[in-house]
Amino acid sequence: MIFVAPAVLYVVIFQLLPVAYGFALSFTRYSPLQRGAPTFVGLENYVALLGDADFLNALWITARYTLQVLPVTVAIALLLAILANRPFRGVGIFRSALYIPHIVSLTAVSMIWLWMYSQNGLFNELLALVDLGPQRWLNDPDSALNGVSVMRVWKALGSNMVLLLAGLQTIPKDLYEQASIDGATRWHQFRHVTLPGLRPMLIYVVAMDIIYLSQSFAEIFVLTSGGPLNSTTTVNYLIYTEAFDYSRMGSASAMAFVLFAFIAGLTLIALRAGRER
Amino acid sequence: MSAITRGPTRRSRMTRTRKAQIVNIVLLTVVTLLVLFPFVWMVSLAFTPAESAFRDVTLWPANPTWDNFVTALTVGNLGRAFLNSTIVALVAVATNCFITVSAGYAFAHLPFRGSNLIFYVLIATAAIPVAVTLIPLFLMVSNFPFAGGNDALGRGGSGLVDTLGGIAIPYLVGTMSIFLVRQFYKSMNPDLAEAARIDGASEFRLFWSIYMPLSKPIIAVVAIFSFTGVWDDLLWPLVVSSSPQSQTVQLALTRFSQTGNIQYAPLMAATIIVTIPVLLVFLLNQRHFISGLSEGAVKG
Numbered sequence: 001m002i003f004v005a006p007a008v009l010y011v012v013i014f015q016l017l018p019v020a021y022g023f024a025l026s027f028t029r030y031s032p033l034q035r036g037a038p039t040f041v042g043l044e045n046y047v048a049l050l051g052d053a054d055f056l057n058a059l060w061i062t063a064r065y066t067l068q069v070l071p072v073t074v075a076i077a078l079l080l081a082i083l084a085n086r087p088f089r090g091v092g093i094f095r096s097a098l099y100i101p102h103i104v105s106l107t108a109v110s111m112i113w114l115w116m117y118s119q120n121g122l123f124n125e126l127l128a129l130v131d132l133g134p135q136r137w138l139n140d141p142d143s144a145l146n147g148v149s150v151m152r153v154w155k156a157l158g159s160n161m162v163l164l165l166a167g168l169q170t171i172p173k174d175l176y177e178q179a180s181i182d183g184a185t186r187w188h189q190f191r192h193v194t195l196p197g198l199r200p201m202l203i204y205v206v207a208m209d210i211i212y213l214s215q216s217f218a219e220i221f222v223l224t225s226g227g228p229l230n231s232t233t234t235v236n237y238l239i240y241t242e243a244f245d246y247s248r249m250g251s252a253s254a255m256a257f258v259l260f261a262f263i264a265g266l267t268l269i270a271l272r273a274g275r276e277r
Numbered sequence: 278m279s280a281i282t283r284g285p286t287r288r289s290r291m292t293r294t295r296k297a298q299i300v301n302i303v304l305l306t307v308v309t310l311l312v313l314f315p316f317v318w319m320v321s322l323a324f325t326p327a328e329s330a331f332r333d334v335t336l337w338p339a340n341p342t343w344d345n346f347v348t349a350l351t352v353g354n355l356g357r358a359f360l361n362s363t364i365v366a367l368v369a370v371a372t373n374c375f376i377t378v379s380a381g382y383a384f385a386h387l388p389f390r391g392s393n394l395i396f397y398v399l400i401a402t403a404a405i406p407v408a409v410t411l412i413p414l415f416l417m418v419s420n421f422p423f424a425g426g427n428d429a430l431g432r433g434g435s436g437l438v439d440t441l442g443g444i445a446i447p448y449l450v451g452t453m454s455i456f457l458v459r460q461f462y463k464s465m466n467p468d469l470a471e472a473a474r475i476d477g478a479s480e481f482r483l484f485w486s487i488y489m490p491l492s493k494p495i496i497a498v499v500a501i502f503s504f505t506g507v508w509d510d511l512l513w514p515l516v517v518s519s520s521p522q523s524q525t526v527q528l529a530l531t532r533f534s535q536t537g538n539i540q541y542a543p544l545m546a547a548t549i550i551v552t553i554p555v556l557l558v559f560l561l562n563q564r565h566f567i568s569g570l571s572e573g574a575v576k577g
Contacts, residue, residue: 001383001389003379003380003383003387003480003484004379004380004383004384004392004395006375006379006450007376007377007379007380007399008380008395008399010449010450011398011402011450011452014414014446014447014449014450015405015410016402017413018409018413018414019405019409019410019413021413021416021417022409022412022413025412025413032416080305083301083305084305086297086298086301088298088301088302094305094306094309096560096563097309097312097313098308098309098312100313100316100556103505103555103556104316104556105509105527105552106511107509107511107527107530107531108527108530108548108551108552111530111533111534111544111547111548112315112319112548113315115319115322115541115544116315116318118541122315122318154312154315157312158312211406215406215407215408217407217511217512218512221511221515221531222531222534236406236408239411239412240512240516243412244415244516249416253412256406256408256409256411257409259409260406260408260409
């Protein structure tokens with residue numbers, strides 16, 4: 001009991017209590033700048049969110065970002081994992097190298113991409129090589145979110161690949177041998193041996209990706225600050241500005257709980273879809 | 278008989294796998310080079326003189342220079358940020374190693390009534406979005422009793438806002454680490470300590486002298502995770518730190534990029550400086566990194 005007491009105490013005080021506190025705050029109007037106590041307003045914050053164009057836009061952006069980064073990342077990572085699953089000399093080097101973007105902080109990699117997308121950055125230089133004019137990338141509302149997404153796919157590839165690789169290695173080798181003796185093509189092997197064997201890990205990877213991607217903040221903060229024209233304002237970014245730029249703690253807390261429900265819903269859908277039929 | 282008829286097909290299969298192998302390696306090499314290219318480019322720019330950083334950046338800079346690193350360290354106040362992040366990270370490593378390792382051990386080997394329930398509640402908190410606890414934690418930190426001019430009820434002053442103590446709070450105990458530690462000890466034989474237990478050694482003694490010496494790998498994983506957790510975080514320091522005296526490395530980086538006219542060459546130098554510690558930790562402990570990441574998933 002003494003062994004777990006510090007951990008339990010910490011989690012109660014700094015995890016569970018804040019959740020309860022935040023939930024209570026979401027039914028109040030509160031600005032710490034005007035030294036007064038929170039005033040209870042019932043469901044007002046939640047009702048207001050339903051008609052708040054900025055919030056609905058942020059939910060849509062978050063959903064779009066998550067659902068466009070996720071499948072691309074998982075597909076490429078799966079391909080790489082299959083390639084790196086065959087034992088050959090030096091395979092470890094590829095594994096480590098591909099993992100490096102995951103190690104470097106989101107803030108730091110965003111700095112590199114900020115520069116690559118800039119006016120005289122790498123991407124415009126490459127376009128110039130083939131005589132194409134410069135693009136505005138992150139400064140154009142039509143392409144900004146896609147620009148951030150490309151970076152995020154690049155960043156998430158390594159961790160997804162390493163996890164999927166660990167999943168692949170739990171599939172017994174003789175299943176493949178059996179299948180090839182039975183004359184199965186590589187596609188058949190993939191469809192009937194690899195995918196079923198990989199199912200638990202695939203579900204785990206997708207769930208983790210959903211949880212991380214739908215909470216995107218740092219890359220938005222660095223690359224676009226939510227702009228241009230709110231085209232990259234994710235819910236997490238909106239919560240940050242609502243709470244710490246405008247000091248509206250009550251409504252920001254309500255947003256956080258809607259986001260919580262949104263993430264939980266999305267994760268449950270993914271778990272459902274991945275369940276064995 | 279069968280060996281003779283199988284001969285040729287087996288050989289052609291051999292060359293086929295040979296070919297597949299080469300295609301494999303070529304594909305992996307191409308993807309890896311593409312993935313690493315931004316980093317190579319970052320290094321090139323960091324060594325390019327700032328005045329020529331807006332045109333003709335080449336893979337190998339014409340006049341390589343350390344100037345950008347000097348600018349990064351002096352103008353960006355990066356040194357102070359480096360020190361701050363190191364202090365907070367080391368505190369978090371220490372608390373995590375003590376608290377999560379002992380808790381994980383107890384959940385694995387010293388079950389008590391309700392210990393499983395408590396364990397699952399602890400683990401479930403890992404799924405709570407950061408945004409949910411961000412605001413309450415900030416208010417708790419700013420109303421922390423007896424700190425920053427606060428009275429016993431936490432009113433009157435600024436509490437732990439803009440202090441390293443305030444920044445450290447969310448990192449002190451990682452619930453995912455408790456989970457990893459428990460999995461680690463579960464895979465160890467509980468009979469290991471039985472003889473000593475019968476001889477009347479205390480539980481604390483058993484843990485300390487029998488299990489602890491075997492626990493280096495898991496302690497390394499916990500230490501690495503808590504270190505990078507602190508080092509790489511942006512949102513919490515952004516909220517809690519308001520002056521250069523308490524800013525962390527990632528925060529210092531963003532201050533760099535948020536000036537009107539971004540100087541990319543010193544920014545890349547700063548990014549390199551900030552990234553080197555985590556990269557070193559990774560390169561020296563690759564085994565632990567990757568095993569820690571996938572162990573949790575496979576056994577979970």
